[in-house]
Structures are given as C-alpha cells and as structure tokens.
Amino acid sequence: MLRKFWLLFAQACTLCLAALFVVATLRPDLLPRMGGGTRAGSVVVTQETSTPLVGARVATYADAARKAMPAVVNIYTSKEVRSRNPLADDPMFRRFFPDHDRGAAQRQTSLGSGVIVASEGYVITNHHVIQGADDIQVVLADGRRVAARVRGTDPESDLAVLKTDVEDLPAMTFAAADNLQVGDVVLAIGNPFGLGNTVTLGIVSALGRNHLGVNRFEDFIQTDAAINPGNSGGALIDTAGNLVGINSTIFSQSGGNLGIGFSIPVSLARNVFEQIVRDGEVTRGWLGVQPSAVTVDIAKALSLPRPEGVVIRAIEQGGPAERAGMKVLDVVQEIGGKATRDVPQLLARIAELPPGSLAKIRVVRAGQSVEVDVLVGKRPPPERQ
Numbered sequence: 258m259l260r261k262f263w264l265l266f267a268q269a270c271t272l273c274l275a276a277l278f279v280v281a282t283l284r285p286d287l288l289p290r291m292g293g294g295t296r297a298g299s300v301v302v303t304q305e306t307s308t309p310l311v312g313a314r315v316a317t318y319a320d321a322a323r324k325a326m327p328a329v330v331n332i333y334t335s336k337e338v339r340s341r342n343p344l345a346d347d348p349m350f351r352r353f354f355p356d357h358d359r360g361a362a363q364r365q366t367s368l369g370s371g372v373i374v375a376s377e378g379y380v381i382t383n384h385h386v387i388q389g390a391d392d393i394q395v396v397l398a399d400g401r402r403v404a405a406r407v408r409g410t411d412p413e414s415d416l417a418v419l420k421t422d423v424e425d426l427p428a429m430t431f432a433a434a435d436n437l438q439v440g441d442v443v444l445a446i447g448n449p450f451g452l453g454n455t456v457t458l459g460i461v462s463a464l465g466r467n468h469l470g471v472n473r474f475e476d477f478i479q480t481d482a483a484i485n486p487g488n489s490g491g492a493l494i495d496t497a498g499n500l501v502g503i504n505s506t507i508f509s510q511s512g513g514n515l516g517i518g519f520s521i522p523v524s525l526a527r528n529v530f531e532q533i534v535r536d537g538e539v540t541r542g543w544l545g546v547q548p549s550a551v552t553v554d555i556a557k558a559l560s561l562p563r564p565e566g567v568v569i570r571a572i573e574q575g576g577p578a579e580r581a582g583m584k585v586l587d588v589v590q591e592i593g594g595k596a597t598r599d600v601p602q603l604l605a606r607i608a609e610l611p612p613g614s615l616a617k618i619r620v621v622r623a624g625q626s627v628e629v630d631v632l633v634g635k636r637p638p639p640e641r642q
Contacts, residue, residue, distance in 0.1 A: 376425055501522070547572070
C-alpha cells in the first residue's frame with residue numbers, strides 16, 4: 258500500500274514539473290517575478306522600465322494657432338499696368354496718332370499675407386507682396402476689410418511695414434530670437450491661393466540659410482511646414498504661438514510646396530520694423546568694399562593656411578575702408594570681434610554696424626594679422642530697378 262502511495266506521489270510531481278516547464282517556456286509572464294525580472298544565471302532577460310510612457314494622448318497645437326491666427330491678415334493689392342502699342346515707336350504712327358503711345362490700361366491684382374505686430378495697426382509683410390501696388394487692402398481675421406498704406410520698405414531684406422487706421426488690433430508676440438533650434442516644431446499661417454487663413458505644421462529644417470540669391474541680406478529659417486503662393490508675408494510661429502519668422506519664399510520647380518520653405522528670422526524683422534517706425538527708413542553700415550570668397554586657389558596665392566574668410570577685391574575711392582587704410586587683397590576675418598567666414602556673413606556684419614561708429618576689423622595682409630579701425634559710413638539706398 259505504501260509503495261503504491263509513493264508511486265502516485267512521484268507521478269504527480271513529475272506532472273507538475275512538466276507543467277511548470279511548459280508554462281515557463283511558453284508563458285513566462287504568468288509566473289511571479291522575483292527581484293524586478295527573470296534571470297538566467299546573472300543575466301537579466303526581462304526588465305521593467307521606470308520611465309512612464311510618453312504620447313499616451315495625441316498632442317495638439319490648437320492653443321498656439323488660436324493665439325496667433327487673429328494677428329495674421331490677408332493682403333490684396335492691385336496696380337495699373339499699360340500694354341504698350343507695338344507701333345508707338347514708329348515716327349509716322351506717332352505723327353498721326355500722338356495719343357496712342359501709352360497703350361491700354363489694365364488692373365493687375367495679387368495676394369499675400371501679413372502679420373499685425375502692434376495694436377496701433379502696424380503690419381509686417383514682404384516687400385515683394387506690395388511692390389508697385391497703388392491700392393492695398395487688408396482683410397482682418399474677423400472679416401473686416403480695411404485700406405492700408407506703406408509706412409516703409411526694405412527691399413534688401415524683402416520686408417515692408419504697412420499702417421492701417423484701425424487700432425486696438427490683436428498683435429503677435431515676438432519670440433526670443435536666440436531660442437529657435439533645428440528640430441523645433443513650427444506652424445506656418447497664411448493665405449495660400451487666396452483660401453483664407455490656413456495653418457500648416459512642420460519643423461525647423463535648418464538655420465542661417467544664405468547663398469539663395471533671393472535677397473541682399475539672407476539669414477533664412479528653413480522649414481518643411483507647407484508654404485504656398487499667397488503665404489508670403491505670413492507668420493511662422495512656435496508651439497507657444499509666438500512669432501519666430503516671416504514666411505518669404507519657397508524652393509520649388511512647380512510653384513507649389515515641396516517641403517522647402519524659407520522665413521525671415523524675427524530678429525531681422527523686428528529690427529527693420531523698429532527702424533521704419535522710428536526713422537521712416539532702414540539704416541545700415543557701409544564700408545565701401547567689394548568682397549569675394551576665399552577659394553582654394555586664392556588661399557594658396559595669398560599663403561593662407563586654409564580657404565577661410567573673405568578677400569577684398571576692390572575698394573571704393575573715398576569710402577570708409579580706403580580712408581581707414583584697408584587694401585585690396587586684405588582677407589577679412591573679423592568685424593567687431595565677430596567672425597566673417599563667408600561673403601553673406603561679412604555683409605551681415607557690416608550692415609549691423611551703426612553709421613558713425615568706429616569698427617575694429619581684423620584682416621590678414623601679406624601673411625600678418627592687422628587690425629584696422631574704420632569709421633562706418635551709411636549704406637547708400639539700393640538702386641531702383
């Protein structure tokens with residue numbers, strides 16, 4: 258009898274061990290965990306994380322859009338253009354039809370966007386949006402349509418300031434200029450194709466983009482937020498609804514968005530706005546030099562250790578640089594303690610110098626480092642095209 262009991266006990270233990278083996282192999286999660294994980298020898302094979310899960314709820318940027326959209330306006334412009342009569346230059350035709358040389362008048366319309374930056378009715382937009390227009394209409398977010406006049410323009414940065422007679426308007430808040438980073442989420446707000454205020458989402462793809470050949474002074478924010486025709490002059494905002502840039506142009510072979518758009522940084526836009534409101538114009542520094550990039554060949558010819566900096570290839574007679582003793586083939590490395598690694602950077606450094614101030618410029622001349630003190634002049638206005 259005892260022998261039969263032990264036989265049953267041994268069979269039961271064998272079945273239990275077999276069941277435990279199967280569960281441990283196929284469903285280890287059903288077994289109680291000891292010490293925070295299941296261990297094979299001294300190797301942790303299952304470990305729980307103490308980091309809470311992120312993204313349990315869908316993120317929304319509704320608050321940022323709600324804050325910024327009332328300050329974004331639609332801009333409609335028109336101007337009169339005349340189609341010239343092809344016979345107007347014929348002497349015989351002009352003799353008998355002297356009044357027909359101007360051709361027929363037509364109205365040409367265009368659209369864009371703008372940003373209210375002061376509650377007194379000041380609007381920032383692109384210069385190319387209002388260029389040549391003799392009638393400018395601003396449509397506010399609440400549907401009101403008001404006339405606007407040009408307070409001042411800065412073609413070299415493609416910015417313009419408009420003024421309406423309507424006050425107590427919702428104004429955009431400027432973001433801190435130095436806080437923007439590559440990878441930050443941004444929203445573009447504007448009037449694409451005349452549809453009305455539209456919000457698109459993207460990130461900052463790059464900062465400090467230049468060499469685009471669009472403006473004289475280029476320091477663009479590159480973004481993949483959709484920017485289309487009609488968005489020009491609109492707002493690029495951060496996730497708090499603050500203005501980080503003015504949408505300006507797109508890179509496209511078709512005219513539509515390809516995920517590469519460019520915005521003028523708020524630091525430049527704010528500087529232009531404040532100068533125009535205060536002085537009626539934008540004033541920039543001027544040295545009277547014609548710069549060129551230091552290529553590998555130029556670096557070898559001038560015995561430079563590396564192709565870095567900007568070489569002066571011409572100096573205007575009687576200009577600030579000539580009076581200070583700067584020379585052709587000087588390689589500019591610093592202006593006011595700030596590096597000048599390429600031509601766009603040098604032009605930006607010169608432009609930000611106050612006219613009448615004394616600027617210290619470090620150059621390499623005949624292999625020697627030389628510091629020159631230049632009395633900064635006022636940059637002449639750009640030639641009208």
